[in-house]
Amino acid sequence: MDYTRQPLTFKVRKALRYGRLYGVGRTVVKARSQYHMNKRYTRLPECDPGLVDGRHVGILGSGKFAYAQVAYYLRKHYGDVIRAVMDTHPERAASLFERYGAVYHTTEAERVLADPAIDLVFVTSNHASHADYAIAALERGKTVHIEKPHVVSEEQLERLVASMEATGGRVALGFNRPESDLGRAVKARLEAESGPAMLNWFVAGHELEPGHWYHREEEGGRVLGNLCHWTDFVLRMVAPEDRFPVVITPTPAQQSDANVAVTFSFGDGSIAAITFSAKGHTFEGVRERLSAHRGDTLLALEDFHRLTVEVVERKHRQRKRYRDHGHERRIRASYELARGVGEGCTPAYVWETGMLFLRTRQALEEQRPLRLAAYGAREDVLS
Numbered sequence: 001m002d003y004t005r006q007p008l009t010f011k012v013r014k015a016l017r018y019g020r021l022y023g024v025g026r027t028v029v030k031a032r033s034q035y036h037m038n039k040r041y042t043r044l045p046e047c048d049p050g051l052v053d054g055r056h057v058g059i060l061g062s063g064k065f066a067y068a069q070v071a072y073y074l075r076k077h078y079g080d081v082i083r084a085v086m087d088t089h090p091e092r093a094a095s096l097f098e099r100y101g102a103v104y105h106t107t108e109a110e111r112v113l114a115d116p117a118i119d120l121v122f123v124t125s126n127h128a129s130h131a132d133y134a135i136a137a138l139e140r141g142k143t144v145h146i147e148k149p150h151v152v153s154e155e156q157l158e159r160l161v162a163s164m165e166a167t168g169g170r171v172a173l174g175f176n177r178p179e180s181d182l183g184r185a186v187k188a189r190l191e192a193e194s195g196p197a198m199l200n201w202f203v204a205g206h207e208l209e210p211g212h213w214y215h216r217e218e219e220g221g222r223v224l225g226n227l228c229h230w231t232d233f234v235l236r237m238v239a240p241e242d243r244f245p246v247v248i249t250p251t252p253a254q255q256s257d258a259n260v261a262v263t264f265s266f267g268d269g270s271i272a273a274i275t276f277s278a279k280g281h282t283f284e285g286v287r288e289r290l291s292a293h294r295g296d297t298l299l300a301l302e303d304f305h306r307l308t309v310e311v312v313e314r315k316h317r318q319r320k321r322y323r324d325h326g327h328e329r330r331i332r333a334s335y336e337l338a339r340g341v342g343e344g345c346t347p348a349y350v351w352e353t354g355m356l357f358l359r360t361r362q363a364l365e366e367q368r369p370l371r372l373a374a375y376g377a378r379e380d381v382l383s
Contacts, residue, residue, distance in 0.1 A: 061125030193295025
């Protein structure tokens with residue numbers, strides 16, 4: 001939904017509600033990002049691509065996420081570090097350039113990738129372009145943050161992993177929810193117990209208009225564009241040595257990428273279920289609830305805002321002042337990775353989380369169970 005076209009009363013109610021959920025600062029930048037997408041110029045702002053001390057970050061793709069998340073948190077924590085912004089829509093690149101004080105804007109990705117002053121690239125473009133941009137960045141020795149999904153096909157995944165192995169380059173994936181305070185708390189609580197876990201996600205997402213770019217065949221659809229957040233989350237709640245094989249079982253549905261349910265049976269006996277509903281507009285954004293049980297621990301997480309944990313007779317409640325989906329921590333970790341702080345993603349993880357959402361899409365489209373093996377095996381056995 002384009003909020004800029006809604007009645008004034010709707011906009012006011014939306015701003016007031018988001019102010020309570022995200023705080024004033026985040027609400028303001030989210031609102032600005034809506035207008036950013038429709039920014040028009042009679043003449044694009046001029047720029048001088050000369051060297052400027054401290055400007056070493058390139059952004060490929062200047063949509064709402066780049067504007068309201070990546071650029072916002074980079075400036076908040078590191079100041080003016082953005083050197084170049086690119087988008088195929090020149091007005092969006094220029095708008096982000098102006099707002100965040102970048103050195104230059106462009107419609108040419110190659111200009112950013114070939115810039116020797118840039119050592120960190122955030123890939124926030126359309127989904128089908130993520131892998132190719134990331135591979136090109138790795139081949140030029142740059143650290144790369146790839147927003148979800150990192151690939152839209154198995155062929156892209158194979159090439160991305162091969163590039164990681166050949167270059168030894170540092171890669172971060174934009175799966176932010178496990179990086180949030182409450183996501184980390186969920187993982188810690190479950191890891192403190194033993195035995196198989198049960199996890200159940202209910203997600204209410206936005207209904208998208210028929211012409212939305214997510215629906216284009218080459219972009220991978222909503223399983224890759226949305227559901228991958230939660231397939232990655234459940235994968236990371238199971239220890240790497242216990243994950244495989246994973247059996248993916250879809251529930252028959254009229255659609256294959258929205259209003260669907262799918263279950264995952266992991267190697268250690270853990271079971272996860274994800275229900276993704278997209279039946280209309282959700283006024284407060286994506287709504288999500290997790291229920292999980294392992295050992296003596298029973299927990300419930302709501303919208304990354306509230307967490308309730310019960311361990312036998314003890315009950316613990318944790319509430320954030322504002323919703324925190326982990327974007328800030330994820331973007332900071334990617335920036336620090338370029339400084340040599342922390343560890344990037346391994347080829348095994350990049351392959352396994354990618355194959356999980358690719359096989360989930362296949363299972364839903366073909367309406368049959370699929371079996372996924374670990375990275376080392378490189379074998380998928382169709383049930």
